Amino acid sequence: MDKIITYAYTEDLEDRSIRRRLRVLWIKYCVKYGIRPSQLEYIRDLKRVWLWVEDDCPDTDDWDSYLGFDSFEAYMSNSFAR
Secondary structure, eight states: OHHHHHHHHHSOTTSHHHHHHHHHHHHHHHHHHTOOTTSHHHHHHHHHHHHHHHHHOOOOSSSOTTTTHHHHHHHHHGGGGO
16 A cells, blocks of 8 residues: 555656556555455545545546546546456
């Protein structure tokens, strides 16, 4: 989790490839710990990441400040549906 948070806070999330890398790190974390989008742990941990993203880069194309966490969660969960 620390690696994901550090990445989210230190990288330029305006760059789409950087955002995709964040999503890959998140998915690897979820797979490693057996966390699925339907679980409470998923939302709890993703909110921890969101706090750093929101502070550093709240207005990206994929999650704007108007929709906030909901659009961020949809973006990060997108690959789970495939």
